[in-house]
Amino acid sequence: MRETLRVRLGWLHSWVGFLAGLLLVLVFASGTLAVFDTEITQWMQPEVPLTQTTLLSPTALQAAAETIQTEEEQGVSAFLSLPSHRDPILRVLHYDGHEFIGAALNSTTGAAFPTRDTAGGQFFYNFHFSLRGGTQPGAQIVTFLGLCLLVALGSGIIIHLKALWPDLVLFRPFGPRPRAWVDAHLIAGVLFLPFILFMGYTGTAIHARLLIPAQSFFPSHNTALPKKEKAPPKGHVLQTGPLLPPLAPLLAQARATLHSPDGNLVLFTPDEVRIFKSDAFGPFLTRDHVDFSRKDGRLLRSVTHSPPAAATMQLVRGLHYARYAPLSLRWLYFLSGLAATALAASGFVVFLMKRRRSSGEQMFFRLAEGLTITTLISFPIAILGFFWANRCLPVALHDRMACEITLFFAAWALCAAHALTLSLTRHATSGWQQQLGLLAGAGCALPLLDYLSGTHPWSHGGGVFITTDALGFTTGLIALWALLKLREPTA
Structure with missing residues (x-):
């Protein structure tokens, strides 16, 4: 009975792993690169000097406000990404339907750098979570692939559990080709199994509401941040508000309230200026924010606490996206992503080797x-x-x-x-x-x-x-x- 179960699970592991793996490799590889999406953007925009200070001057903020106002008049909903230690650039960004793109400004003078037009590392982030297919159906497909990954991992663990330790001890990289590839597949799977399971589970949980209509079981992220929706139609004019108040005093007040020294996001509505806590502050991807009146700059409200269910999802998102991670931890994420890619790749080779003679x-x-x-x-x-x-x-x-x-x-x-x-x-x-x-x-x-x-x-x-x-x-x-x-x- 046990052997029959292993045979059936072997069939499930092979075919689910191969068919889903054809796309999962793309998700793994692009996600691995997305760990360093900011650095890839910096490589692809070499005109931007990376020796900038993270300190913001009122002059730079005023220049950014004027840019925001200009883009709003042209029908573009833009927001500010403030300088951080990872990206010491003041950026005026908007969502074009796939990536967040926009101007890069000097954080001292406010002058725009003459950067080349590129999607940068955002291209790989978008490909990772939606295969460039948007929320419908791209993110749905990737979420379903996450379920397939969990099925393949679970069946693989059961299949190899009995002989797992001997296979690990007797790793034979220079042995017969089929045996060496199986051993490589096991090594990659076992050593990085916690990471692969964790990323597969969290990635599926983040967008699970796309597959299950009962969305109440999966508290969504606070929707105050820019949404990944379709870009406004050409010629569409957004409702614009009054001229922006000076941003420097608002930013100082918000940072004191949020205890977030740098890297904040600043969003604008026709009535409000919303300053959000930096995603790099900690493992909880919170949506704490402080809101000010766009008309006169007076404080309207501050939101710095989340209910337990929302906080749980914030932790899931924060650990998956790893925006808080220091450089050493981001490299660990990167290497683990490479191992996940190698796990799928070696599985492909084993799948083909086993069937080449007969098929x-x-x-x-x-x-x-x-x-x-x-x-x-x-x-x-x-x-x-x-x-x-x-x-x-x-x-x-x-x-x-x-x-x-x-x-x-x-x-x-x-x-x-x-x-x-x-x-x-x-x-x-x-x-x-x-x-x-x-x-x-x-x-x-x-x-x-x-x-x-x-x-x-x-x-x-x-x-x-x-x-x-x-x-x-x-x-x-x-x-x-x-x-x-x-x-x-x-x-």
């Missing part, structure tokens, strides 16, 4: 291998293509951000067509090798491209540029190693 000539198997290449190799190529586009496209190009995103999807589509064509025509090995070669070249050449572009002085914020280039170069080296391994006669 290798069938159309379904060839399609499955083509989709695996599309997910494991083509998607990283598209990501690197996104970074390459940022450095290669002219800075003054019209609709430049859309061009970057279009090139990302074009590169991915071309690589996917290449992989599926070769796989369906029984040349999958060539597909693996050719795309690994392209990935190796794009990754290893990224630092050279960044250097030759001359877009930034390496002495200013060099850590962001060096780290990003180093990660691209490391990706290229891993792809090169895999290519050499694949070309061995025993592969």
Whole structure:
């Protein structure tokens, strides 16, 4: 009876893991990059110096207020992201339907930096939670994938529980290929199981109300912050309020009330100015805020406490988004995300290896291998293509951000067509090798491209540029190693 259960769970683990994993790998990879979304934006906007002070001057706040007023007159609902230690820039942002984008201002003078138009790291954050499909149906699909992840993890634990300890002790990375890949799959799954389970559960819980109509069981986030909704239609004019009062005294009063020294968000309605506590203050992603009259700047109210149910969801969101995390903890999130990606990737390889001899000539198997290449190799190529586009496209190009995103999807589509064509025509090995070669070249050449572009002085914020280039170069080296391994006669 026990063996029958393990066999059935093995079938469930294999097929749910493979079918859901084709998209889960994309969610894992983009979520891993989204841990450093702010730093990626800084890399993709090299015109912004990262040596700015986080202290705000009244002059800068006045310039930001004037920018807000101008954007409101043009039908754009904008808000302020105040400087923080992680991002020492005063930003005037609005939601375009996918990302929060906008002008970057000097926190002392208020002068706008001439930045290139780019989605930056926000692109990966949006892709992670919605696959660029919006709340309906994108976030619904990702939430359902979270449920599939929990099913695959639960069945995998039961399947391997009996022989788990011997398999971990007898890790055989240089043994027979199938055994080595199974061991790698187990190692990635076991060592990072708490993180993967936790992120899968919290990610599903955050948007569970999208799948279950009974929303009362899942208290939603306070809706006072900018919502991820459709952008206003072209030509639409928002209701604008009176001229904004001086923001410096309001900010000082709000910070004292909220005990939040920097990084606050400032939102505007036709009647009010709302200053929110920084998301980086702690693991609770609170929506504490202080509201002032837009007409005369008088204090209207302060909201600094949440009911227990809302506080629980604030903790779930805060731990999942990790906006509070110091640099060392963000790197731990990043490495754990890579492990989750490796867990799914090694599972794909094991799935194909087990079925190649019996089903290798069938159309379904060839399609499955083509989709695996599309997910494991083509998607990283598209990501690197996104970074390459940022450095290669002219800075003054019209609709430049859309061009970057279009090139990302074009590169991915071309690589996917290449992989599926070769796989369906029984040349999958060539597909693996050719795309690994392209990935190796794009990754290893990224630092050279960044250097030759001359877009930034390496002495200013060099850590962001060096780290990003180093990660691209490391990706290229891993792809090169895999290519050499694949070309061995025993592969």
